[in-house]
Amino acid sequence: MNNYKLRASYSYLSLWSSGRWEEAIKAYFKLDRFISRAMAEGSDYHDEWQNHCVKTKTLPAVFGGAKLNKPVCEDKKVIPVYDWLDLVIKADCIDSPIIHEFKTGILGSDDYVRTYQPAIYAVGCVLLKIPVERVQIHAYNQYAKTSTFSEVEVTESLLKKGLEYVESVGSEMHNYFVENGLYERYSQKEN
Amino acid sequence: MKIIIDTDELAKLQTEAETIVLKAEAQDTLIKILDLEKKIAEIKEVAKTKLLEEGKKKNPNFKSWEADLVRVSMRAYGAKYFVSDSEFALAPKELFSTEATVIAPNEDIETIKTSLEKAGYQVKVTKGKEGEKIAIKRAVNTKAVDKWVKEHRGMPTGIVEVKERPVSLNFAKIGEEDSENE
Numbered sequence: 053m054n055n056y057k058l059r060a061s062y063s064y065l066s067l068w069s070s071g072r073w074e075e076a077i078k079a080y081f082k083l084d085r086f087i088s089r090a091m092a093e094g095s096d097y098h099d100e101w102q103n104h105c106v107k108t109k110t111l112p113a114v115f116g117g118a119k120l121n122k123p124v125c126e127d128k129k130v131i132p133v134y135d136w137l138d139l140v141i142k143a144d145c146i147d148s149p150i151i152h153e154f155k156t157g158i159l160g161s162d163d164y165v166r167t168y169q170p171a172i173y174a175v176g177c178v179l180l181k182i183p184v185e186r187v188q189i190h191a192y193n194q195y196a197k198t199s200t201f202s203e204v205e206v207t208e209s210l211l212k213k214g215l216e217y218v219e220s221v222g223s224e225m226h227n228y229f230v231e232n233g234l235y236e237r238y239s240q241k242e243n
Numbered sequence: 244m245k246i247i248i249d250t251d252e253l254a255k256l257q258t259e260a261e262t263i264v265l266k267a268e269a270q271d272t273l274i275k276i277l278d279l280e281k282k283i284a285e286i287k288e289v290a291k292t293k294l295l296e297e298g299k300k301k302n303p304n305f306k307s308w309e310a311d312l313v314r315v316s317m318r319a320y321g322a323k324y325f326v327s328d329s330e331f332a333l334a335p336k337e338l339f340s341t342e343a344t345v346i347a348p349n350e351d352i353e354t355i356k357t358s359l360e361k362a363g364y365q366v367k368v369t370k371g372k373e374g375e376k377i378a379i380k381r382a383v384n385t386k387a388v389d390k391w392v393k394e395h396r397g398m399p400t401g402i403v404e405v406k407e408r409p410v411s412l413n414f415a416k417i418g419e420e421d422s423e424n425e
Contacts (some may be wrong), residue, residue, distance in 0.1 A: 089396065116302045158389050162307040162316060190304070196404055197391050201302035205310040 056235035058226040059130065061140040062172045065221045069168075076225065081238035094156040097192065098144060101154050102126050105145050111152065114199050115190040120147045131179045137222050141176035142200025149185035151177065154192070161191040161202035174206040248282065295412045314417050319408040324383040327403045334401025338391060339383040342367070 067076035078084040087095075101112045102125040109120045122159040128142040145152040151173050155164055164170075170187035189202045204210065229235050257417045259272040261275060282341070298305035307316040326339050332405050347355045391399050398404065413420075 062336040090393065093396075116304060118302070158393050160306055161304075165307060165309060166397070190302075195397055196263075200306040201304040202307040203301060205308075207311050209311045 059138045059140050060222040062169045068225050097156050115191050123147045141173050143173050148184045151187045153189050157197045161189040161200040164189045165202045168217045170204045171210050175214040291412050315414040317410050317412050319377045319410045321408050323385050324388050324402050330401035335399050338387050339381050342380045
């Protein structure tokens with residue numbers, strides 16, 4: 053009898069729900085870690101923006117430079133949901149009641165709004181009893197040097213959808229891992 | 244601006260519309276419908292102006308806002324990229340297409356088509372007015388350029404991004420928005 057717990061994060065759930073199971077398994081169990089130039093570049097920008105937010109208590113100038121109150125950046129939270137499920141969130145910046153998410157690349161902020169990421173992060177904050185009202189996506193296109201901004205209101209319906217997504221995709225992943233003995237096989241590499 | 248809509252009048256108008264006939268008496272109902280349509284369009288414009296102001300207040304880079312039922316979004320229209328004449332020779336040819344309208348001899352369509360095809364041109368036959376000069380139109384494949392930019396981490400030489408595309412603000416029920424305009 054196993055008592056393994058799935059540590060579900062948006063990126064794993066997203067890979068799994070879009071049918072990219074092999075990538076999801078490799079990412080979850082840290083079997084194959086490929087970092088592209090774009091990912092490395094994105095990571096550099098994130099480090100710079102995180103430092104800026106904490107140091108100056110303002111958003112980076114490329115995102116409008118608005119004032120922040122008590123920004124908490126890149127703080128990884130592991131939130132127990134069920135005996136078989138933990139939800140892991142690592143928002144770029146939580147300045148309650150606003151979650152700020154920073155993006156790089158050619159997609160606009162509105163492209164990210166249509167994903168489950170805002171809902172999942174909002175669910176995480178609610179479970180942690182962190183007041184949250186809005187999720188703001190700030191996207192910087194480093195090639196065109198332009199930024200876009202989108203906002204999602206956190207409502208009961210959004211939270212319900214987010215939790216349902218975590219539960220349904222998470223249980224699929226967990227059951228697959230259990231049925232195929234993946235926890236046993238790779239548990240030492242799991243995060 | 245003050246706009247008043249009488250909802251009782253609206254219900255009455257719907258009843259009248261359901262029994263409308265092609266007679267002079269129907270004009271009054273039709274005029275009322277047209278006036279109402281104009282009023283709603285005016286209200287939408289008022290809301291759009293205010294929403295744009297609110298969006299820019301939230302963030303100068305405002306692109307969209309949404310809650311459960313409605314999405315407000317800014318949308319750029321028109322071409323995103325164009326081919327630079329001065330760097331045309333360097334532009335990757337797979338990223339755009341060129342169409343030319345030519346003045347041809349007064350022969351039948353099939354003869355002209357055959358001649359052009361012999362010269363190596365693909366011929367697209369459409370019905371339209373004749374032009375007076377060679378019109379050359381280049382259409383940049385936006386998705387291909389976006390992909391190129393991502394892969395090469397920069398713009399391809401000869402392809403230029405339009406700096407200030409016209410934008411419009413719209414709001415719609417989620418799931419009922421128009422298809423993307425790019």
